[in-house]
Amino acid sequence: MSKIKGKETPAGKTQQLTSKEKRKKFFIKHNRKKQTSQKTLNKKNLENPGAKQTAPPQDPQQFSSNWKALQEILKSSQPEKKQPVTPKHRNGVFPKKFKGNEPKKFQNKSPAPSQVHTDREGKVKSGDAPKEDGVKAKIHAALDKLQPGGARKRQNEKTDNEKPAKKKKPVTEERKPTEYDLWFDDVDPDDIEETMGAEAAEIMRRKQGMKTSKNVDSVLVKENAFDGITKAVAIDCEMVGVGPDGEDSILARVSIVNQFGKCIYDKYVKPTEKVTDYRTAVSGIRPEHIKNGEDVHVVQKEVAEILQGRIVVGHAIHNDLKILLLDHPKKHIRDTQKYKPFRKTVGSGRPSLKLLCREILHVKVQQGEHSSVQDAQATMRLYTLVKKQWEAELKASKKNSDSNKKNERRPRKKQNQ
Structure with missing residues (x-):
């Protein structure tokens, strides 16, 4: 085995380190490096409070020592608000701009149906979706003007709430037995009455030449x-x-x-x-x-x-x-x-x-x-x-x-x- 050099004693003698002492020495050295890197990072954050942080602070001392710095870090970590997408117009036609002297007749008019953006699944996006039911009615009215006959189709269409319930399966009425159903002739009519009813028993009695039961x-x-x-x-x-x-x-x-x-x-x-x-x-x-x-x-x-x-x-x-x-x-x-x-x-x-x-x-x-x-x-x-x-x-x-x-x-x- 190779010998490891140890520290020299004042007397000039070298002392060999055990494996336990070696591990201890390694961990102390590693932790010092980690602490120095953390301190440098904290200094940079204090100097540049507006800088974007990749992760929130982990040391509990950071929360108590500088609360304002923490608030700024959290604000900077929030995602930026997306600007609303400008609606595209059909065939590249843009709406006319109103002049100062002209009255604004169509300011409150609802957007055209083409201006309502939908995703691939057909759902209206949250940024552009109307919040009131009256807006939907206006959209349908605009569609009716653009497409002739659209109002008739829309009147016939029913909403999900107005859809009729599932049709119940038709109840099949019990058919009365006939002589064709009772093709056999070797069964006691009393047994037939217990299983198939009184009408079938009467048919079997007539078929066998027996007197039918009466009241x-x-x-x-x-x-x-x-x-x-x-x-x-x-x-x-x-x-x-x-x-x-x-x-x-x-x-x-x-x-x-x-x-x-x-x-x-x-x-x-x-x-x-x-x-x-x-x-x-x-x-x-x-x-x-x-x-x-x-x-x-x-x-x-x-x-x-x-x-x-x-x-x-x-x-x-x-x-x-x-x-x-x-x-x-x-x-x-x-x-x-x-x-x-x-x-x-x-x-x-x-x-x-x-x-x-x-x-x-x-x-x-x-x-x-x-x-x-x-x-x-x-x-x-x-x-x-x-x-x-x-x-x-x-x-x-x-x-x-x-x-x-x-x-x-x-x-x-x-x-x-």
């Missing part, structure tokens, strides 16, 4: 018919739950209709126990219905008087008679759930009233909350539909049972010895 009331009730008590009546009851979890049932509503579907009795029954389940989704009963209902004993008596000596029609009617605590002769009961032709038609051993009405009457009942009036009308309509056949079968079965009894041999009495 429920028009099917179940005969218009302009007798509205009193007839020989045959139909009954239906609604119940609510009592006891733990509403397992037990009590009477809540009783409805009776005559042979033509006309309602002859319909009453709500006041509960004798605390109701724990109103079963509203099925029964349609709510607290306000039975809060001021009729006493159950009064209802039992009135219903018993109506049913006495008459044919009573119902669906699973044993449940209705049981909840009313009433009894009725078996030969005067017509239960649509137990009628064998109905079971055979729908293919069920215990068909529901909803199923019988859908398959035989082609109407929909019990859609949501039940109504005891409608259920009674439905059972009566089922009965009247097959009344002659039903009654004939009962008479024939009665004759057969009577003949069988006669043909039975009676046991001989023992002769007295």
Whole structure:
């Protein structure tokens, strides 16, 4: 390694410098040069305060020592104001100069449209742009004079604020289904009604040769018919739950209709126990219905008087008679759930009233909350539909049972010895 000469000591001996001392010596020397250059620069600024500075002072002492010099430096650093550009005139024609004696008629006239300078994007420059809306109107008026027909075009033109809103997309009306849309014939009309609507279901029923569904009331009730008590009546009851979890049932509503579907009795029954389940989704009963209902004993008596000596029609009617605590002769009961032709038609051993009405009457009942009036009308309509056949079968079965009894041999009495 090369040896570095050090400082000579008073004794004449040389001392070698370490690397740390060398760095220290270099930085001190460099900082001195920087400080001297800064001082010379400050002196020049003080001598020539109007000179343009490339950068503001950085040393904080300069701000406090000479505030006036700083203000002058900042003023000198501001950009010079640009002089307005003289407008160019069309085809080199300059406006006439007015003489002293002539009146200045056109002093306040707005500049011609060619004098308004625009940039490449078509925007008016800030130095030449008019500040008032009235100026724009004057410019347009001048253009109209120069260009014939310009006023008409400008009247038709609309500003950005007056532009109409975007046109809404036309709402396409839903087209009713036709027979061409229902080209298939192997789908249940009820499924089509759920997905495509009632109109499509009616088309499919006609296509398959089925009876179209009608209004429920028009099917179940005969218009302009007798509205009193007839020989045959139909009954239906609604119940609510009592006891733990509403397992037990009590009477809540009783409805009776005559042979033509006309309602002859319909009453709500006041509960004798605390109701724990109103079963509203099925029964349609709510607290306000039975809060001021009729006493159950009064209802039992009135219903018993109506049913006495008459044919009573119902669906699973044993449940209705049981909840009313009433009894009725078996030969005067017509239960649509137990009628064998109905079971055979729908293919069920215990068909529901909803199923019988859908398959035989082609109407929909019990859609949501039940109504005891409608259920009674439905059972009566089922009965009247097959009344002659039903009654004939009962008479024939009665004759057969009577003949069988006669043909039975009676046991001989023992002769007295």
